[in-house]
Amino acid sequence: MARRHETQPLPTAALAVSSAAPAHLPAVRPVPDRPAVRYGPDPADVLPAQRGGDGRRGANAAAVLRTVLDHGPVARTTIARLSGLSPAAVSRQYLDLARLGLVHERPGAATGGAVGRPQVPVDIHTCGPLVGGVHLGVPFSTLCLVDLRGRTVAHEYLDGPGAGGRRSAGTLGALRERLPGFLAERAAGRPVLGVGAITGGWVDPSRGTVVRHTPLGWVDVPLRAELEGACGLPVLVDNHARAIAQSEILFGRPQARRSVVHLFVGSVVDAALGIAGVVHQGPRSAAGDVAHLPVADADAPCPCGRNGCLQAAASDEALGARAVAQGVLDRPDAFRLVELAAAGDEAADRLVRGRIRLVARAAALLLDVLNPDLVLVTEVSVLRHGHYLAALREEVLRHSRVCDDPERVAVSHAGERALQTAAGAAVLAPLYRDPLLFASRAGAVR
Template sequence: MREDLVRAEILATLAPEPLNRSQVAARLGLGVATVSEHTRRLIELGYLRELAPQVAGPGRPRVPLEVVPDAAYTLGLRVHHTHLVGVLMRTNGSEVSRFTLPFDPHTDPVGQLTKACLEVLADPGTGDRVRGIGLAVPGVIDPAKGVVRMSPHLGWSDLPLRPLLADRLPVPVLIDNDTRASTTAELLFGTGRDHDDFLVLAVGGGVGMGIVLGRRLHRGPDGVAGEFGHVPVDPSGPPCVCGRRGCLETYAADYALAERAHERGLTPAVVPVADLHRLASADAPGIRTLMAEAGATLGRAAAGVVNVLAVRALTVIGESHVLWPYFEPGFRPAVEGGVLSGLEITVRQWDDSAHARGAASLVLATTLASR
């Protein structure tokens, strides 16, 4: 485990309540000496502080540690094809503030992103405590080089986004796929509290998967891991934005559901996800069946990944969470009938700032605690 990630995990472990070094070590499966060395550095940085010693029986008093939440901030941006969502986050994972701005990915996107970040950095009350900026971007992202390899939703291809932003901004900049960014937040503040190995299934404008193994986020060569939406389902299926046919995304993403509902004559036109939700809630003919079919397709594919990686937990996120009650009747039986052992399934309530919080967590995990 990288040193910066260890420090981020220590901060996340202490976020809910003060603990002594032995308790932190036990929760993270680390040696007390290792935890002591990292907490010493975090205290020097001002991110942790010691509380009054606690005496309980013989031996040396135990010294609780607590996070200093406003010692530093991280800024996360969720990049959407119509808008930006920003979240300024404390070291304990709580929000300082959030904002939404219009965004046009086709008109000087680097200039728009730079302007949004500089406005936050210029805030006299908080700007000087921002230690890094993270961007959650849909598509195939190479986080090591900071390049957007392919983002059909944004219309970007081979865009060196991080180097361009780094030249204009005074703090470190990181970018990653939006699902992996949110998976980092789950590792630090969500599912990772109870599981060292888990999956995050994101369903919305696309279909993605975050993979955590041994408390490490798996990115794969050039950052291409997790493109779950492009698992082939049917070579003669619908065309996909990637140029192939019959990818999982063409059966389960919200745009694909809307297209299929129209093709089946269930809607007079291709409608937004809010209308699909309204129709499903009203039990309009055929809509719930369509969604259960999509859920079953998702479930069969997810069961295969669960079996290969031997994980025991899967967390569902994404804009389509409002449709999940109608996916689940197909999804859960397909998963339970396909996995070799039990699987804990959690569905997160979703809002438009979730990927932005993930991007801020990405900075916490890879930049902030190593300063």
């Protein structure tokens, strides 16, 4: 560990504290001696005993921060009314959170209507600390920085290994090499609280490993340790389908907090389930593997040995291969096919709609089994083009036996930035769950 910190250059600009932020703003220090960081994705991870008796203080801080997230800019009296805390408690929590750089006053955004002394509303400090994000994809990976509302501030793409898996070490090597420089250059002096790293397949956040990513050929890759060694910041990893569900719960449609199912269809096919604001992980965080769900009328051979698995039939690679086989493209590229289809190419459009039908059947099955308030689908054609989203909704409703409301089927609130917001959410979710605990674990306070 120590040797890595000596040999890896630290992101110096990302470590600097901006002049706009309090001088003791935390979390950007690499803290080489800190104990193993475990920001578990489950509230059960946050036990009062771990807080050293500060459980109530942490819960109150979270209540204030979440109220500001949902209603900011908002007056302190309104925060007190919405959170059920006393005005004095709100003021104390505000000071704690402002000291960490998470909230600030916005004098220009007066809420008005208050009797007596006018109040300066408070809001999430979106021009303050940032969170880094990494999405490891097959055709390309994405680096990003998001603000405390999960909105992209900067992003950059890195070429991926393709679907062969042979250059997977190259992907991770390229990420390790570029991540510190990206954070330093693009954060431009703003503090970076940590980095969320997401990818498809089986990802175990508590161990920080990618247990299995078939298209990349990864088995038990210690992604968290690799990236922490490279950038010197806390890194949290998660599956990308769960992270998109989490980002919708945090920043998206209110109904996602009641229940949400998310189906991700790209180079891998994954699902995620969130109930009452918690994304389900299950034993060893294996929840969400729908890659081998049998699909009717599909006979594509799957690496698992069977035919007609959802991932083998509906992945970007399968779609690209079909386009090449039918002479629509000269090389497999699902993204290019979708743009060709959207521009009016009839053969491309047939292929895109064929995949939408497969996706819709899987989404309808999940919808009927789990009956969530919201079904999110992440697939390139429905993400980019409204008429393909409309086609998906129509197909889902045709197959579902419980849903007759097309609005229950949607894409992420973040649209084409869904994966960037999701990568940030891997860090922002534990931050909003318990900001004081998060800050202390990041070496920021106490």
